[in-house]
Amino acid sequence: MLSPAEFEILLLTLKVGVTAVLLTLPIAFAFAWLLARARFPGKLLLDGLVHLPLVLPPVVTGWMLLLAFGRTGPVGAWLESWFGTTVMFRWTGAAIAAAVMALPLMVRALRLSIENVDRGLESAARTLGASRARVFFSVTLPLSVPGILVASVLGFARAIGEFGATITFVSNVPGQTQTLPLAIYSALQLPGGEGQVLRLAVIAIALSLAALVVSEVLARRSARGRHVL
Amino acid sequence: MSFDVDVARRVGETEVSARFSGSGLVVLFGPSGAGKTSVLNMVAGLLTPEHGHVRVGGETLFDTVAAIDVPPERRRLGYVFQDSRLFPHLRVRENLLYGYRLARPEDRWMDVDETVGLLGIAHLLDRWPKSLSGGEVRRVAIGRALLSGPRALLLDEPLSFLDRVRREEVLRVVERIRDTLKLPILYVTHDEREVERLATQIIAIG
Numbered sequence: 271m272l273s274p275a276e277f278e279i280l281l282l283t284l285k286v287g288v289t290a291v292l293l294t295l296p297i298a299f300a301f302a303w304l305l306a307r308a309r310f311p312g313k314l315l316l317d318g319l320v321h322l323p324l325v326l327p328p329v330v331t332g333w334m335l336l337l338a339f340g341r342t343g344p345v346g347a348w349l350e351s352w353f354g355t356t357v358m359f360r361w362t363g364a365a366i367a368a369a370v371m372a373l374p375l376m377v378r379a380l381r382l383s384i385e386n387v388d389r390g391l392e393s394a395a396r397t398l399g400a401s402r403a404r405v406f407f408s409v410t411l412p413l414s415v416p417g418i419l420v421a422s423v424l425g426f427a428r429a430i431g432e433f434g435a436t437i438t439f440v441s442n443v444p445g446q447t448q449t450l451p452l453a454i455y456s457a458l459q460l461p462g463g464e465g466q467v468l469r470l471a472v473i474a475i476a477l478s479l480a481a482l483v484v485s486e487v488l489a490r491r492s493a494r495g496r497h498v499l
Numbered sequence: 500m501s502f503d504v505d506v507a508r509r510v511g512e513t514e515v516s517a518r519f520s521g522s523g524l525v526v527l528f529g530p531s532g533a534g535k536t537s538v539l540n541m542v543a544g545l546l547t548p549e550h551g552h553v554r555v556g557g558e559t560l561f562d563t564v565a566a567i568d569v570p571p572e573r574r575r576l577g578y579v580f581q582d583s584r585l586f587p588h589l590r591v592r593e594n595l596l597y598g599y600r601l602a603r604p605e606d607r608w609m610d611v612d613e614t615v616g617l618l619g620i621a622h623l624l625d626r627w628p629k630s631l632s633g634g635e636v637r638r639v640a641i642g643r644a645l646l647s648g649p650r651a652l653l654l655d656e657p658l659s660f661l662d663r664v665r666r667e668e669v670l671r672v673v674e675r676i677r678d679t680l681k682l683p684i685l686y687v688t689h690d691e692r693e694v695e696r697l698a699t700q701i702i703a704i705g
Contacts, residue, residue, distance in 0.1 A: 398598030
C-alpha cells in the first residue's frame with residue numbers, strides 16, 4: 271500500500287483541501303448572495319474581481335498573494351506583528367492559495383443555487399411572522415444546501431489540484447506545502463521517479479473520483495427532498 | 500370594519516388601485532391581470548403602495564400620510580398564495596408549525612389539533628409537500644396561515660387548479676372559517692360562482 275511518505279502527502283493534501291473549502295465557503299456564500307440578490311453600484315466590478323483567479327494565470331495569483339502575505343506585505347506584516355506568525359512556506363499558506371483559486375468556482379455554484387431559491391417562499395415566510403434574518407436561516411440557507419454541497423465538492427477538487435499559485439506563493443516544501451500535484455512535479459524531476467509519479471497519480475485519481483462519488487450521492491439524497499445534513 | 504383599504508401603485512404597465520371597506524368575507528372580483536393579487540400583496544406588505552392606507556381590524560398597517568409601514572412579519576395576516584408556497588424542505592407538520600412557533604402565545608387562537616381537525620389533514624402530517632395532491636396542498640397552506648395567529652386571512656384564488664371534488668372540499672373549509680371562526684377574509688377570485696356562494700361583500704377590481 272502507501273509508504274509513510276506518500277501517506278503524509280495524502281494527509282497534507284486532504285488537510286489543505288478541507289481547510290481551503292472551510293475558509294472559502296462563508297466568503298463565497300456572502301459574495302454569491304450579494305451577486306444574486308443585492309443591487310449596488312460596483313456590482314459588475316465585484317463580479318469581475320471574484321472571477322479574477324479563474325482567468326488569471328495562476329502564477330500571477332500566487333505572486334499577488336506573495337505581495338500581500340510576504341513579511342513586508344500588508345497582510346503578512348500584520349500577521350507578524352499581531353500574532354507573531356506567518357503563512358509563508360507553511361501549509362496554511364498552501365490552504366490560502368487553494369482557497370483563493372477555489373473561490374470563483376464556489377461562488378458560481380452558490381450563486382446559481384441562491385438564484386434558484388423561490389423568492390415566493392421567502393415572502394410566504396415573512397407573512398408567517400419571520401424576520402429577514404430568520405427567513406435567511408430557515409428558508410434561503412436550507413434550500414441552498416444542494417448548492418453548498420456542490421460548491422464544496424467543486425472547491426475541494428479545485429483545491430487539491432492547485433499547483434501554480436501554490437508553488438509561486440509558498441514554494442514546494444515537503445511536509446508543509448508539498449501537496450499531491452507538487453509532489454508529482456518533484457518526482458518527475460528526479461531520475462527514476464516514474465514509479466513514484468505513477469503511485470501518486472493513482473492516489474490523485476482515487477481522491478478525485480471519491481469526491482465525485484460523494485457529490486453524486488449527496489445530490490441524489492437532496493433530490494429526494496430529504497435533509498442532506 | 501374589518502378591512503379599510505385604499506391603495507394604488509403602478510405594477511408594470513398597469514395602474515392598480517383599490518378602495519374599499521368591509522367586513523366578513525370580502526371578495527375582490529375581476530378579470531385575470533386586473534391586479535387583484537397586487538392588491539393582496541399591498542395589503543400583506545409584500546408590495547409597497549405609492550399612496551393610501553391599509554387598516555385591518557382597526558389597526559393601521561400602512562399609511563403614507565402618517566408614515567406607517569408595518570413590515571409583513573408583524574402584520575399578522577394569514578396569506579394563502581395562489582401557488583400555496585409550502586416549504587419544500589419541511590414536512591407538513593413543520594410547515595404548519597412554522598408561523599405558529601413565531602406567533603406570540605396571546606395571538607394564537609387556534610391550536611394544531613383544532614386546525615388539523617377542521618381541515619381534515621391529520622393523515623398528512625408526516626408527509627412531504629411534494630407528495631400531496633393539489634387539494635391537500637391548499638388545505639395545508641390554509642392551516643399554516645390559520646396557525647400563525649392572524650387577524651385576517653388573505654386567500655388568492657384558493658380554488659384554482661382544483662377539480663370539482665377538491666374545490667368543494669376547500670369551499671367548505673372557507674365557509675367554516677367564515678361562519679365558525681368569524682375570521683375576516685379577503686378573497687380574490689375571477690369566478691362568479693364562488694362570489695355568489697361566499698361573499699358578504701363584493702368589490703370589483705379592474
